[in-house]
Amino acid sequence: MHDNLLLIDGSSLLSCCFFGNLPREYRFAKTDEEKDKYIEKLRQSPKGEFTNGVFTMMASMLKMIKNQNPTHIAVAWDLTKEFTFRKKLYSEYKGTRKDMRSELGSQFALAQKVLKEMNVPEFVFKEYEADDIIGTLAKKFGRSMRVSIWTKDQDCLQLVDDNVRVWLITSKCTDMYESLGINIKELNIPSGVFEFTTQYVNHFYGVDPIQIIDRKAIEGDSSDNIPGINGVGEKSVIPLLQEFETVEGIYDFIENSPEKEIKKMFKDLGILRSPLSKLVEESNEKIVGKKAALLCKQLATIKCDIEELNNITIDQLKLQIDEEGMKNIFTELGFTNLLN
Structure with missing residues (x-):
């Protein structure tokens, strides 16, 4: 069997598992007050710890390990958005996200404890996010073995x-394969x-994998603000x-070409509505134009060289x-059916 490394975005997977295993009343509650009424319906350990996300995550991981047979594994975690290098670059980074409710937040430390007891390698750093850890490990070991990344983070x-391939968690996966004429089964x-x-990134996103950075730099990403x-x-x-x-390539053309040539190029590329005024916009009050694109490219770039x-x-x-x-930690948390 060839060596292969499974890299798991723990923060992404745990969140998906939490929201995928909720009682109906809690799931459809529209306010925090309504959720509070049904919070006790969430799965809990004998000690009263919320475990619905952790349970589903462990079940999913064990199934993944059984079916995919990775020889090596690592789980990466986010610690906090407040102290990452991206937050230092741009204070509003992820600034629109709501605070996490405690019934989910408390399960991160619990999931990490479970994985430690299982002897699954885990990594977390104050300054970096889970995808930076994944990027560093993927680049470090991807030259010598197959790497699969399990995440919901595009x-x-x-x-x-x-x-290196990405197993992207998405409810649209069946439709995506059907659009390609592939039977997912x-x-x-x-x-x-x-x-x-690489082929499918280009098919669905219109650019090569490395250009995902440049696309996000210009289009932005509301989820990360x-x-x-x-x-x-x-x-x-x-x-x-x-x-x-690249972003730099676009601006090199714009800055070294007459406006008439730029507009002709846009037309030749099939761009019906010229974005030139937005691309070259300048302001002392806000981040716009080239300054915005270059900053956002820094924010969008996964760091692949964590020392x-x-x-x-x-x-x-x-x-x-x-x-x-x-066995011991599963028994303690009431996960005994996973031991079967």
Whole structure:
């Protein structure tokens, strides 16, 4: 069996598992007050700890390990958005996200405890996010083995190459495969994911994996509160990147060409509504135009060279589940049916 590394975005997976295993009353509650009424319906341990997300995450991971047979594994976690290098670059980064409710927030430390008892390698850093950890490990070991990244974060698509694939958690996976004429049941991939290769990133996003960064730099990303360039959308971004490859390439053309030539190029690229005024906009009050694009590119770029991971060896990521440790923690949390 060939060596293969499974990298898991723990924060992304736990959140998905939490929201995927909720009682109906809680799921459809519209206010915090309504949710509070039904909070006791969430799965809990014998000690009263909320465990619905952790339980579903462990069930999903065990199924993944059984069906995909990874030889090596690592789980990456976000610690806090407040102290990351991106927050230092742009104070409004992820600034629109609501505070996490305690019934989910409390399960992060619990999930990490469970994985520690199971002897599953985990990584978390104050300054970096989970996708930076994943990016560093993928680039470090992707030259010598197949790497699969399990996440709901589309940012990770920038990491896809010949040896690195992303298993993107999405409710649209069946429809996506059907649009390609592929029967998902005939594929050996995890349920609920679409497996992104270089070819499929290009098919669905119109750009190469590494250009996902540049596309996000211009379009922005409301979920991360990355502004991009207001008023410049995919109908302009995709043809511009297909022609000039990067944000820097676009601005190199604009800054070294007469306006008449620029407008002709836009027309030749099939861009019906010229984005030029937005691309070259300047302001002392707000971040716009080139300044916005270059800042947003920094925010969108996954860091693949975390120094703290320099000395990690592939042997440290070898999948070696501690069966006794798993049995003890599962029993403590009331997960005994997972031991079957």
